[in-house]
Amino acid sequence: MRKKIYVHVADDHKILIEGIIAVINTDKDIEINDYSLTGKEVIDWFDKKGNKADVLILDITMPILDGFEVLKHFNKNNIKQNVIILSSYDDIKIVQEMLSLGCKGYITKNNAGEHIVNAIKAVAKGEQYFSNDIQSILLKSFAGQHVPNGDAPDNFLKETLTERELEVLKLISKQYNSPEIADKLSLGISTVDSHRKNLLRKLKVKNSVGLAIYAVKNKII
Amino acid sequence: MRKKIYVHVADDHKILIEGIIAVINTDKDIEINDYSLTGKEVIDWFDKKGNKADVLILDITMPILDGFEVLKHFNKNNIKQNVIILSSYDDIKIVQEMLSLGCKGYITKNNAGEHIVNAIKAVAKGEQYFSNDIQSILLKSFAGQHVPNGDAPDNFLKETLTERELEVLKLISKQYNSPEIADKLSLGISTVDSHRKNLLRKLKVKNSVGLAIYAVKNKII
DNA sequence: AGGCTTCTCCCCATTTATGGGGAGAAGAAA
DNA sequence: TTTCTTCTCCCCATAAATGGGGAGAAGCCT
Known part of the structure; x- marks a missing residue:
């Protein structure tokens, strides 16, 4: 047995x-x-x-x-x-x-x-x-990693997000706007907007819609 | 038997x-x-x-x-x-x-x-x-008591979207803004904004982020 | 004929978001 | 010590989104 x-x-x-x-x-x-x-x-x-x-x-x-x-x-x-x-x-x-x-x-x-x-x-x-x-x-x-170019494609070189940026990203993806996020995290609105700008730049997306889709597809929310 | x-x-x-x-x-x-x-x-x-x-x-x-x-x-x-x-x-x-x-x-x-x-x-x-x-x-x-909201997402009971609204929703979820969508669909900007308003109301979401997440989760994009 | 929806577009106004720049404080790492 | 990142916040300005209302045209259904 x-x-x-x-x-x-x-x-x-x-x-x-x-x-x-x-x-x-x-x-x-x-x-x-x-x-x-x-x-x-x-x-x-x-x-x-x-x-x-x-x-x-x-x-x-x-x-x-x-x-x-x-x-x-x-x-x-x-x-x-x-x-x-x-x-x-x-x-x-x-x-x-x-x-x-x-x-x-x-x-x-x-x-x-x-x-x-x-x-x-x-x-x-x-x-x-x-x-x-x-x-x-x-x-x-x-197979996709062995692209003829030899260089890694852009989407493999995502900049890593900081903890604060992740927090802001989560709240954006829950449909909160900047004043609401500032309130929830006890920050100034301008600070939240700074994090927004950095998120847009780091994730190479155009607007909050791009941020939300990134969050959903990466199971951040 | x-x-x-x-x-x-x-x-x-x-x-x-x-x-x-x-x-x-x-x-x-x-x-x-x-x-x-x-x-x-x-x-x-x-x-x-x-x-x-x-x-x-x-x-x-x-x-x-x-x-x-x-x-x-x-x-x-x-x-x-x-x-x-x-x-x-x-x-x-x-x-x-x-x-x-x-x-x-x-x-x-x-x-x-x-x-x-x-x-x-x-x-x-x-x-x-x-x-x-x-x-x-x-x-x-x-019994007429208040029943707290269950575990279903808010937008579960969706109103049906029209064809035009679906087109606009897809483009919003691809990070296009209203002027760009108007151009792609050969519409006026105010028309696109009208569709936006109706989408927000019908899908019971707060902003474009909510629209995008709805689109992703419902495999519209 | 009347009601209905859809699609189109407009007015108004306010709030948010985006885009550019800079800058100080704290802390970690070199 | 110096350098770097992170986090915080500010200035400026413009573009975009939201929220309220209305309205005409076309088409469908009864």
């Missing part, structure tokens, strides 16, 4: 967890350890002594703490944990961000059923695993 | 459909007929001769056509169909909108597992069914 693979599932929709359990139960080598409904529950579970799982299935969008924060917490506390991201997002930037945060697998919810068992077994053995669509966009982005 | 209840499930996440099937399979009186991943698939399925289901489990957020559009299509074509909404939103306005569109049940994804079988059986008998949390907010609203 082979050693069982113990799995922890984290998603804010319980019915989806039930679905994953149903699919996984068709395989005798895998067993669900426990589950979490928020990122904070995940962190608390793994912080508790004696709790460990061979594989963590992790959704990105969860209340309280999201998937990004969970992985950052693992890295900060030097916790080695095999993680498979189960997400509805197939955006290259998100996939790359998750990979840089150390996830071992990434499958989309669209075709999770056919991939989840194989993904768990691969990641439990220390391999990587990506569903077809993710493989596809990863290959494309890989 | 009792007559079986045939159920059609529509949700854009296949893993969730698999979960529902797993839960429903525990009951011998209910059988899954077929499933759909988009609103368009639902409509096409029910339009096909010979296809019918006793109960339709319907998600609200789906690509191509959402749950609202599916119910509107049923009403317009005088199709009598028992529908249970399965949603992650527990916002009173959405529940009321769905009821006015003729849905017979409404359960949230948070506790779908414990309710879905009973909901199907009740609705198949012509009764109504709501999960606890939905019952609670419905009772409050009937």
Whole structure:
């Protein structure tokens, strides 16, 4: 008898967890350890002594703490944990961000059923695993980096935003105007406008609409 | 032997459909007929001769056509169909909108597992069914109490946009300003500004940032 | 014929946003 | 110490967006 693979599932929709359990139960080598409904529950579970799982299935969008924060917490506390991201997002930037945060697998919810068992077994053995669509966009982005020019394209050279700028960007994306942002952050209006100017310049966009779209696409809000 | 209840499930996440099937399979009186991943698939399925289901489990957020559009299509074509909404939103306005569109049940994804079988059986008998949390907010609203806003985005119950408004919205989301949009569409600036005003009102957003975020989230751009 | 929506454009006014420049204080890093 | 970044705030000015109102023309539906 082979050693069982113990799995922890984290998603804010319980019915989806039930679905994953149903699919996984068709395989005798895998067993669900426990589950979490928020990122904070995940962190608390793994912080508790004696709790460990061979594989963590992790959704990105969860209340309280999201998937990004969970992985950052693992890295900060030097916790080695095999993680498979189960997400509805197939955006290259998100996939790359998750990979840089150390996830071992990434499958989309669209075709999770056919991939989840194989993904768990691969990641439990220390391999990587990506569903077809993710493989596809990863290959494309890989090919896209070898542009004939040799120089990195502009969008790879984004200037990093400061903490204050990020705060202002978040509030802009929530449809607050400068006086309101100044009030919320206890700043002068002219200060907020200075941050606006720097944001427009750094992110190479034309107006607040460009800032908001950047924020949405980069999951800043 | 009792007559079986045939159920059609529509949700854009296949893993969730698999979960529902797993839960429903525990009951011998209910059988899954077929499933759909988009609103368009639902409509096409029910339009096909010979296809019918006793109960339709319907998600609200789906690509191509959402749950609202599916119910509107049923009403317009005088199709009598028992529908249970399965949603992650527990916002009173959405529940009321769905009821006015003729849905017979409404359960949230948070506790779908414990309710879905009973909901199907009740609705198949012509009764109504709501999960606890939905019952609670419905009772409050009937009693005339103030019901706090739910978790749905403000712009969920959108007024339908005209073709022209959609054109303007797309260009706004591409960071063009009013003079530029007027030029591209061969309109006067004041006309573009009129469309802007109507967009802000219809989509219940505060400024162009809100418009852009609406456009991104609804895949208009 | 009357009502309806859509599209077009105008008036008014105020508030915001953008674009250019500069500058001081605090703190970190060299 | 000097240099650098970050954060703060100011000046100037113009462009753009918002908010209120109205109104004519064209087309559709009943």
